[in-house]
Amino acid sequence: MRQKIFVLMLLIVVILTSVGCSKSEEDVVAKVDDEIITREQLDKRLSIALASSGLNLDDPQMAGFKDFYELQVLQLMIDELLIVKNAKSLGLKVNSGDVTKEINNLKAQFNSEKEFENYFNNQLKMSKKDIEKSVEVQLLTLALFEEITKDITDTEIDIQQYYEDNKDEFYQEEMVRARHILVETEEEAKEIIKQIQEGQDMAQLAKLKSIDPSAQYNEGDLDYFGRGDMVEPFEKAAFALEVGELTETPVQTIYGYHVIRVEDKLEARQKTFEEVKDELRERFIFQEKNEAFYNYVNELRANAQIENKLEEKIKEEMEKAAQDQEKQNSEGEQNEDQQVESDKSKEE
Template sequence: MKMNQKRFKKIVKLVAAPIVLSAFLVGCSDGGDSRTVATVNKEKITEGELNKLLQSQYGSTALDSLITNKIVELEAKKLDIKVSDKEIAEEYKTYTESYGGEEALLKSLESYNMTKKDVEKDIKNYLLTLKVMEDYIDVTDEDVKAYYEENKESFNTEEQVQASHILVEDEATANEVIKKLNAGEDFGELAHEYSTDTVSAENGGELGYFSKGQMVEEFENAAFAMKVGEVSKTPVKTEHGYHIIKVTDKKAAVKANFESAKEEARKKLVEERVNEQYQAWVEEKMKEYDIKTTLFEK
């Protein structure tokens, strides 16, 4: 299923690099270097061997991430800049909504060994970076207006559908599920039981909101043609299998104006300029701090 890939990439970029790579730098577990992490024909591969390889390949990258994060924290402290729990929760909420719930989001992050606390920690650092650099990048009201005019269409909200689905491999199973739904069984429970889309199944089949172009064509056409509260009467076949779709909400398209989009435009422009100027800012700030690294010292 074609999900919200842009959102997913943002999450991975946000939480994976500094946390996952830094995990490689942590010492061995209580089992020590000799703990076996894999075997090949009964030949052992130890945790010590794994850590040594990971440290040599990724250690510098992870350490750089941790150093720059620390610089951001110190700059924020110097400028008395803080990020509130409410701001972190709001940013986190945008991720959970795009995944159809927290369970589905965390399921997607399992491959990175991430937890909610890990995500929130990096969200905090990300928001601190935006705030700390805001004076450095100097975004004026005129800049925001110009950015809005150049990107006006992107601030329009397309028609969206919120839907859940149960994905199965064959039509016979799909019809069996529909029969149970018609008999009054719960959609979410059947998603848990039957759906091969394990990520959405964890949240009762919920996919969140999506606009046209985000799902495969057959699924999209069916979902947008349905009414709120309606469940597909026949299975919808796609390249992924057979879907039973339930539409839970719809949002009409909205044409934006500058006043309604001003804050969003400012935020996007700040993020864009931070991305462009972050490296130069870090290099400039590094000269102001006494930084010593001992990672590769014997």
């Protein structure tokens, strides 16, 4: 199973190009051993990160957040330089076939090649080369992660005791598994209900007629969900149906009109330790691996010669602002004292 590593920002990595080339000191925001990160590289990375997250640092509500966000992104770039350098020093490699396979897996999450290109090329402003380098960095990071944590094969946590102490965590609420077809009009939904009642395959109809993009790969199967997971009209209709039952009339929500069929139901119950022990063991092993890798990256930082010019600049600006504020407060107090003395003189 592919691990999610704390240092990854999925596919918003822009590999650091022009590392080590001649740049003026004003252009450099960080030095990592014999490599540099430029203002231009940081700005590009910031642009991609902001576009993917939907954040707008020009928003008045985000005032004061810009410096923090820039420092976070720059630290990620520094860590990536250290990770890639260390991975290569250990002989870890990524071949072009693995990169292509990973990009194809990513494309499969989009409805079409055009949608994929629109998102990365137009919205994130990432070129084909950017994407390939991004994937290469992630695969190298994963390879290093697996190399460093390969000896962690079991957890030190007493999972039986954890289960006993946290039984509420393993209480399964009532759940429904439903398949749906979403269309724009009530008339369309009624016609689909009729077609299903006449024996047509609902999964195929979902792929052909549903406006829910996910229907192209899940054929309308929403898997199991509990109360509160869906919009109210949909939830109410789904939980009211029996297994195998189809809605007699379309269900209207803010998204359109739904045709719903319940595929399965799970009653509310307490899961046993036997049911959850493997999941628990895997969870804690992964946590311990993450902690080990985090500590490893901290060691890489400690052993590297890192000069974070941006951090130094921000600290200087903050210190100057604090000094200016202190001076302003002091002058204000002096003016108040002078005013008091003046008032006393007038009274005398």
